[in-house]
Amino acid sequence: MRTTVGWHIELEFEEDDMHTRAAALVRLPDGTEVRAHGHASRHRTDANQPRVGEEIAGGRALNDLAMQLLTKAHGEIDEASGRTSHAIHV
Secondary structure (H helix, E strand, O other), X not given: OOOOOOOOEEEEEEEOOOEEEEEEEEEOOOOOEEEEEEEEEOOOOOOOOHXXXXXXXXXXXXXXXXXXXXXXXXXXXXXXXXXXXXXOOO
8 A cells, every 4th residue: 555645844944145044944744844054155255146055055954854853763663662673874
């Protein structure tokens, strides 16, 4: 039996001329909310390209979110199995 599950991740940005901050949020089916943040800074000699700042800050926030989800999952595996699980990082 196949089941389709979907997660919606929200990303919000705060920007000024030199900095971009990203906040990521995912609500899991168990009711848990996982929040993460990312940041990007523009060098004073670089052109002002807000989209690039959003991509960097957003990517960093999503990376933080991924690491938190992996930590959460391994904690649940450990609790259910009574042993320590090991992540394989690529």
